Amino acid sequence: MVRSGGQRIWIGTVSLWLLLASIALGVGFGLRLFFFGLTPWPSLKASAKVLIRPGTSARAVAAQLAKEGIVSDPNLFYWYARARGVAGQLKAGEYQFPAAPTPNIVLDILFEGRVVVYRVTIPEGASLKDVARLVAATDLADADDVLQWAQDRHFMSSLDVPPEAPSLEGYIFPETYVFWRTDGPQDILRRMVLEFWRRFSPERQARARQMGFSVHETVTLASLVEKEAVKDEERPLIAGVFLNRLQRHMPLQSDPTAVYDLENFNGPILRRHLERESPYNTYLHKGLPPGPICNPGEKSLQAVLNAKKTPYLYFVSNNDGTHTFSRTYREHMKAVARVRAMKQEDQKSETAP
Numbered sequence: 067m068v069r070s071g072g073q074r075i076w077i078g079t080v081s082l083w084l085l086l087a088s089i090a091l092g093v094g095f096g097l098r099l100f101f102f103g104l105t106p107w108p109s110l111k112a113s114a115k116v117l118i119r120p121g122t123s124a125r126a127v128a129a130q131l132a133k134e135g136i137v138s139d140p141n142l143f144y145w146y147a148r149a150r151g152v153a154g155q156l157k158a159g160e161y162q163f164p165a166a167p168t169p170n171i172v173l174d175i176l177f178e179g180r181v182v183v184y185r186v187t188i189p190e191g192a193s194l195k196d197v198a199r200l201v202a203a204t205d206l207a208d209a210d211d212v213l214q215w216a217q218d219r220h221f222m223s224s225l226d227v228p229p230e231a232p233s234l235e236g237y238i239f240p241e242t243y244v245f246w247r248t249d250g251p252q253d254i255l256r257r258m259v260l261e262f263w264r265r266f267s268p269e270r271q272a273r274a275r276q277m278g279f280s281v282h283e284t285v286t287l288a289s290l291v292e293k294e295a296v297k298d299e300e301r302p303l304i305a306g307v308f309l310n311r312l313q314r315h316m317p318l319q320s321d322p323t324a325v326y327d328l329e330n331f332n333g334p335i336l337r338r339h340l341e342r343e344s345p346y347n348t349y350l351h352k353g354l355p356p357g358p359i360c361n362p363g364e365k366s367l368q369a370v371l372n373a374k375k376t377p378y379l380y381f382v383s384n385n386d387g388t389h390t391f392s393r394t395y396r397e398h399m400k401a402v403a404r405v406r407a408m409k410q411e412d413q414k415s416e417t418a419p
Contacts, residue, residue, distance in 0.1 A: 098142070099142065099145060099146050099149050102138075102139070102142045102143075102146055102169055104168055104170055105168060105169075106166040106167065106168050107135075107136070107137055107138050107166060107167060107168070107169070108166050109135055109138070113162055113163060113164050113165055114134060114135070114136065114162075114163050115160060115161065115162050115163075115182065116130065116131065116134050116136060116160070116161050116163065117159075117160045117161075117247055117248075118130070118156070118157075118158045118159060118160075118161065118176070119158060120158040120248070121158070122156075122158065124144055124147055124148075124153040124154065124156055125140075125144050127156050127176070128140040128141070128143040128144040128147070131143060131172065136163050136167065136172055137169050137172060142169075143169050143172075143173075146169055146170075146173065147173055150173060152173065152177045155177055156173075156176040156177060157176060157177070157178075157179035157181070158248065159179060159181030159182070159246055159247065159248060160181055160182045160246065160247035160248070161175055161176065161180065161181060161182065162182050163175065181246055181247070182246070182247060183244050183245070183246060184204045184206055184244070184245045184246070184247070185242055185243065185244055185245075186200055186201055186204060186206075186242070186243050186245060186254075187200070187241075187242040187243075188200065188238060188239070188240045188241060188242075188243070188258065188361065189240055190240045190292055190361075190362065190363030190365075190366070191240075191292045191293060191360045191361070191362070191363070192238075192240060192360060192361050193235065193326075193359070193360050193361070194213065194216055194233055194234060194235040194238070194361070195209075195213070197212065197216075197238055197258075197361070198210075198212040198213045198216070201251070201254055204245070206245055206247070206249060206251075206254065207250060207251040207254060208251075211251045212251045212254070212255065214251075215251045215252055215255055216233050216234040216235075216255060217232070217233045217234075221252065221255075222234060225237070225255075225256060225259045225260070225263075226263065227259065228280065228281055228282040230280075230282050230356075230357075231282055231357055232356060232357045233357070234255060234258075234259060235289075235357055235358045235359070235360070235361065236282075236285040236286065236288075236289050236357060236358025236360070236361055236362065237259050237262045237285065237358075237361070238255070238258040238259060238262065238361045239258060239259075239261040239262040239264075239265055239361065239363075240361055240362075240363040240364075241258075241261055243257060243258065243261075245257075265364060265367070266281065266285075266367065270367070270371055273371045274371065277371070282357070283354055284367070284370055284371065285358050285362065285367070286354045286355060286357055286358045286359075287305065287308060287309075287354060287370050288305075288358070288362035288366040288367045288369070288370045289358035289359045289360045289361070289362045289366070290308060290318065290320045290322070290323065290348075290354075290355075290359065291304050291305050291308070291362065291366040291369050291370060292360055292361075292362040292363060292366040293320070293322035293359060293360055294320060294321075294322065294381075295366065295369070296387035296388070297387050297388055298365055300388065300389060301365055301366055301368075301369035302369045302372060302373055302374040303374050303376055303378070303381075303391065304369070304381060304389070305366075305369045305370045305373035305374070306373045306374040306375060306376040306378070307376065307378050307379060307380070307381055307391065308320075308373075309373050310376065310377075310378065310379050311379060312353065312354075314379070315352060316352070316379070317348055317349060317350075317351070317352045318348040318352075318353075318354070319348055319349050320348045321335045321339075321340065322335070322359055322360075323344075323346045323347055323348040323349075323355050323359055324339045324340050324342065324344065324346070324347045324348070324349060325339050326344075326346045326355070326359040327344050327345075327346055346359060376391070377393050378391040378392060378393055379392070379393060379394070379395075379398075380392040380393075380394075380395065380397070380398035380401075381398075382398065382401050382402050382405055383405070384405060384408075385405065385408070385409060390404075390405070
């Protein structure tokens with residue numbers, strides 16, 4: 067059918083108006099998005115945390131943010147993200163949003179992945195139970211769950227922990243770690259153990275074999291050094307004493323081993339502790355205990371692998387962080403008597419009027 071000139075003009079005019087209307091609507095919506103992105107949402111009067119789960123779509127993220135009061139309009143936020151070209155690049159994690167944020171700021175935080183981080187510092191000499199408590203203090207995981215995974219044989223095997231190890235005790239490297247809300251107890255423990263293997267390099271493993279020790283024996287001995295030493299310069303000397311006693315098949319007689327498996331032990335180690343039956347008690351059992359009694363740090367591991375050659379077989383604490391080392395039992399008993407006398411003098415001084 068042939069259209070007349072008038073019809074063509076009319077159709078062209080309508081099309082032009084439709085185009086202009088579409089442009090006007092587009093410009094209007096664009097301006098609305100522009101001002102939406104820069105307008106703070108005052109209903110959020112204090113900072114708030116939101117957890118975005120992995121796999122959450124941009125529309126679902128917008129809906130969650132609106133539900134939590136972070137943004138005013140989920141649809142506008144979604145289209146604003148689309149307009150900025152980042153709707154498909156919003157990262158999962160836990161976020162801390164400031165009070166009265168603009169959608170632009172919220173989108174920047176999500177796009178850049180500025181997630182909330184949790185720092186956990188494991189000090190040298192911390193026990194596995196200490197580690198569980200420190201992790202639980204951040205609310206990242208329950209202490210019992212951490213302990214359960216730390217004794218799970220299949221999980222331990224996946225981390226290449228020696229099969230003779232009763233738990234991950236000794237294989238959690240003392241360090242400051244950064245975790246995220248999405249990390250579970252397995253993720254947390256895995257990172258700590260991987261750090262141990264990064265530090266206990268193949269070269270160090272070869273050095274342990276050269277000394278006649280397995281990795282497990284090395285770590286166990288280092289844990290004893292960690293618990294006994296206070297001054298760094300004495301660590302290689304204490305390690306040397308323990309090696310001398312092992313070579314002579316003498317009991318190690320390390321006080322901390324006698325109380326390792328006592329629940330919530332706190333206080334001075336007494337004679338009754340040294341006489342109690344325990345597979346860890348090196349007063350009653352010769353050789354190394356079944357496993358580490360803490361998680362030793364870099365300096366204690368290094369002290370064992372580079373122990374100082376020494377004639378000493380005994381040492382006693384001077385109660386000031388240092389120790390007196392002795393070659394013979396007679397010398398050792400004199401040193402013990404001197405330390406006891408000093409302690410009694412100090413107690414008298416404290417109680418004197």
